[in-house]
Amino acid sequence: MILNVEAVTKGFTGRRENKMIANDNISLHIDEGEIYGLLGQNGAGKTTLVNQILGLITPDSGDIQLLGKSVLQSPERARSICSVQPQSQVPLGFLTPKQAVTLIGKMRAGKKFDPKRVEMLFEALDMGEWANKEGEKLSGGAKRLTAFCMAVIAPGKLVILDEPTNDVDPVRRRYLWQVIRNLTNDGTSVILVTHNVLEAEKAVDRVAIINKGRILTQGTPLEVKSSVSNQMRIELSLASELDIEIPSWALSSYKNGSRLFFAIDPQEVTATIEWAKRQVDKGLIMDYSLSPATIEDAYIELTSKKAVGL
Numbered sequence: 001m002i003l004n005v006e007a008v009t010k011g012f013t014g015r016r017e018n019k020m021i022a023n024d025n026i027s028l029h030i031d032e033g034e035i036y037g038l039l040g041q042n043g044a045g046k047t048t049l050v051n052q053i054l055g056l057i058t059p060d061s062g063d064i065q066l067l068g069k070s071v072l073q074s075p076e077r078a079r080s081i082c083s084v085q086p087q088s089q090v091p092l093g094f095l096t097p098k099q100a101v102t103l104i105g106k107m108r109a110g111k112k113f114d115p116k117r118v119e120m121l122f123e124a125l126d127m128g129e130w131a132n133k134e135g136e137k138l139s140g141g142a143k144r145l146t147a148f149c150m151a152v153i154a155p156g157k158l159v160i161l162d163e164p165t166n167d168v169d170p171v172r173r174r175y176l177w178q179v180i181r182n183l184t185n186d187g188t189s190v191i192l193v194t195h196n197v198l199e200a201e202k203a204v205d206r207v208a209i210i211n212k213g214r215i216l217t218q219g220t221p222l223e224v225k226s227s228v229s230n231q232m233r234i235e236l237s238l239a240s241e242l243d244i245e246i247p248s249w250a251l252s253s254y255k256n257g258s259r260l261f262f263a264i265d266p267q268e269v270t271a272t273i274e275w276a277k278r279q280v281d282k283g284l285i286m287d288y289s290l291s292p293a294t295i296e297d298a299y300i301e302l303t304s305k306k307a308v309g310l
């Protein structure tokens with residue numbers, strides 16, 4: 001086992017001495033060569049957990065072990081075992097991607113650093129056109145890919161990637177997942193922190209859904225999806241930002257800008273299509289589509305206020 005998080009709780013004291021619990025009794029473990037997804041909305045507590053794994057902040061209670069030793073006792077060791085791609089963009093200044101990645105490679109691997117690995121990474125991610133361009137002049141996606149290369153040029157036993165595909169085009173996203181998979185084939189484990197549930201479903205071996213500091217469920221994508229495997233989902237494009245009345249038979253719902261999703265029982269498909277047609281006739285929605293439930297629906301059902309049983 002690479003990582004073992006045992007009953008970790010971490011709170012922060014606010015301005016009025018109110019304590020908010022960012023991580024509430026979190027337990028998980030990650031095995032060698034595993035890609036583990038941490039899914040959760042803004043403020044769910046993902047970064048707080050990652051910062052504790054890295055020994056940057058200390059849990060109020062519980063323990064975190066990396067390769068069998070407590071991070072609390074040797075936080076510096078944690079930083080040598082883990083390599084990280086942070087959520088925020090890494091400031092490259094005048095450095096080119098090639099210079100920045102080479103620098104980190106030399107710092108982490110010392111004499112074992114192999115400059116050919118930089119070329120291999122840039123080739124695998126089709127980054128040749130940016131390799132020698134000044135960092136600050138790069139696009140957001142090229143900067144993000146450079147930060148990814150910096151995290152994996154000399155990877156620790158555990159690589160932590162926070163939204164690595166943000167701003168990256170779909171073709172290079174695929175290359176990036178291939179590079180990650182190759183890393184795990186060499187025994188490296190990966191924590192993928194993301195809001196992008198569908199992307200995570202394809203990429204991870206196991207996943208945890210975190211909400212308000214708690215793990216609501218964890219398992220393989222198939223296991224996590226099993227709670228909704230007998231449901232259908234409907235996706236609507238709303239004609240305006242105005243709310244529309246969701247049918248009473250919707251099992252859970254979620255709105256993202258002008259897109260509205262809800263889950264239904266397959267028996268309600270006909271009623272739902274008729275309902276959707278009426279909304280189109282009234283000009284409230286532009287179009288709609290029906291499909292089998294995905295891991296995103298499991299996520300919505302677990303985290304939405306209108307979830308079954310709440």
Ligand SMILES: Nc1ncnc2c1ncn2[C@@H]1O[C@H](COP(=O)(O)OP(=O)(O)OP(=O)(O)O)[C@@H](O)[C@H]1O
Pocket residue numbers: 012013020021022040041042043044045046047048049087
């Ligand atoms: N240093 C801090 N002081 C006070 N509150 C904090 C601190 N760090 C995090 N929090 C709070 O803890 C909660 C969890 O934050 P965290 O950054 O871990 O969430 P997250 O899941 O990583 O969110 P995002 O996806 O937006 O990055 C939030 O309510 C946040 O405001």
